[in-house]
Amino acid sequence: MESSRSTNKFSNYKKIIQTSNQDWESAKEGLTCELNAIIKSNNCFVDQYGRELQHFCTTSYLGLDYNQQILDGAIEGILKAKTLRVANSKNRCKLDMLEQYETALSTLFDSICLSTLSCSAASAGLLPLLASGAFTKNVPPTMIFDRHSHYSMNYMKASCADETEVITAPHNDIDFIEESCKKHKKVAYIADGIYSMGGKADIDGLIYLKSRYGLFLYLDDSHVLSAFGEKGKGFIRPNFETLDDQTLIVASLGKSFGASGGLVMFGTEKQKSLMHRYGGPSNWSQSLNSAAIGAGLASVKIHQTKELTLLQDKLLANIQLFDRLIETAQYGTSTAIRLVACGEAQQANTIAAQLADSGFFTSAVFFPVVPRGRAAIRITLRADMTHETIRLFCSRLLSLIEENKRAR
Numbered sequence: 001m002e003s004s005r006s007t008n009k010f011s012n013y014k015k016i017i018q019t020s021n022q023d024w025e026s027a028k029e030g031l032t033c034e035l036n037a038i039i040k041s042n043n044c045f046v047d048q049y050g051r052e053l054q055h056f057c058t059t060s061y062l063g064l065d066y067n068q069q070i071l072d073g074a075i076e077g078i079l080k081a082k083t084l085r086v087a088n089s090k091n092r093c094k095l096d097m098l099e100q101y102e103t104a105l106s107t108l109f110d111s112i113c114l115s116t117l118s119c120s121a122a123s124a125g126l127l128p129l130l131a132s133g134a135f136t137k138n139v140p141p142t143m144i145f146d147r148h149s150h151y152s153m154n155y156m157k158a159s160c161a162d163e164t165e166v167i168t169a170p171h172n173d174i175d176f177i178e179e180s181c182k183k184h185k186k187v188a189y190i191a192d193g194i195y196s197m198g199g200k201a202d203i204d205g206l207i208y209l210k211s212r213y214g215l216f217l218y219l220d221d222s223h224v225l226s227a228f229g230e231k232g233k234g235f236i237r238p239n240f241e242t243l244d245d246q247t248l249i250v251a252s253l254g255k256s257f258g259a260s261g262g263l264v265m266f267g268t269e270k271q272k273s274l275m276h277r278y279g280g281p282s283n284w285s286q287s288l289n290s291a292a293i294g295a296g297l298a299s300v301k302i303h304q305t306k307e308l309t310l311l312q313d314k315l316l317a318n319i320q321l322f323d324r325l326i327e328t329a330q331y332g333t334s335t336a337i338r339l340v341a342c343g344e345a346q347q348a349n350t351i352a353a354q355l356a357d358s359g360f361f362t363s364a365v366f367f368p369v370v371p372r373g374r375a376a377i378r379i380t381l382r383a384d385m386t387h388e389t390i391r392l393f394c395s396r397l398l399s400l401i402e403e404n405k406r407a408r
Helices: 013-029 068-081 096-109 119-132 157-161 174-183 203-213 269-278 290-303 306-325 345-357 387-407
Strands: 038-041 044-046 052-055 112-116 142-146 166-169 187-192 216-220 247-252 262-266 337-343 363-365 375-380
Touching (some): 096 290, 119 269, 187 203, 306 387
Parallel strands (some): 142 166
16 A cells, blocks of 8 residues: 655655756766866866866865865874774764864854764754754744755755754745744744855844844854854854854854864853764764864964965955956855856856866856756855956856857
C-alpha cells in the first residue's frame, strides 16, 4: 500500500535536477565549473586546461587566503599541537589550543563564540535546537525563513518542521513578519545579513520587531564578517551593544577571515553548552584541526592591527571602482558581491565561458540559486585586485554583453 503522507513541502530535488541539470552540463562544457586550480600568484591560478585565470568568484574578500602570517600560523598550529586533531566529539575532549582560539574569538567579537567545522554545520546543529524551543524557554517558536536565506539554512527546514511550524516569508517583508508576531506566541526569523546574491537584511526593522514582540533573530553574516566593521565585526554584530539570549549570529571563518570553519556568536554560556551537547553535525568528531586553529589565531592578530583597516579600505576602493565602470542592482552597497543580469541560464553560461577564455573566472548563477529567468554573472571583488585588472575585466565583460546582444 502506497504511503499517503505529504512530501516535498520544503524541497524537491527531483524537480530541481530536472530543471537545472542541463544548465550545469552547459557550464561544464563551457569549462566554467569543476576546475582544478594550481595557484600561480595571489588570486591567479592555472586550470587543468592550461588557462591562466584571474579569480573573480572568490569569497576571500580581503585576500587573506594568501597572507603569509596566516599560512605560517597554520604550520605553527600543527607543530604546536603535534597532531592534526583529537579524534572524538569535542564535548568530550578537544585540543587546548581550540579553547584558546574560541576565547580569542569571543574577545574579538564581544560575544560567546563557538567554532564549527563550517557555517553549514553550525546551522545544521543550531536550527533544529532553536525550533525545539531550547533557546526560547521551551516554547517552540514559529520558524520564519526569508525566501532568499542561504541554502545552508533552508536545507534545515524539514528538520525544523519536525519540531514546530515552518513558514517561508517574502524577502525582507517586515510587515509579514510583524503580522506573524501578532498571531504566534513566539517567532524566530532566519535570514542572511548580507545575501550571497546581493542585498541586505532590514536590520533596523528587525530590531524594532525584536524590541516590540520579542522576535528571535538568527542571522548569517558570512559575507561581511572581517570585510567590514571595526575589527571585522561585520554588518550584524555592530547593531547590538551586547548580544542577549534572543539573537544568534553565525558566520564563516573561511571567507574574509582567511582561515577555515564556521563561527557562532551566542549571548549566554547556557546556549553554548546546549550546542556542545545537542548540536549534532557541529559536534560529531568534527572540531577544527590544528592547522585551521593556527591559521585562525594568526587572523585574530591581524584583526587587532591597522593591517585589517588598510585591507578593508582597499576592498571598498575596488568596489567603488567597479561601480563606476558597471552599474548593477547592488550599486553603492557595501558588499563585495555584484550580479550582472543575463536573463536566461544559457546566456549567463555563454558569457562566463567567454570570460574564462579571456582569462577571467566568474560564475554563472541560475536556478535554483536564483529564480528562473533571472540568471546572472556573479562577480566578487577582493582587496588584492589591482585597479588595472578590474578595468580590464569590466571592459571585456561590457564588450561581451554587447556582442551577445547583437548576436541574438
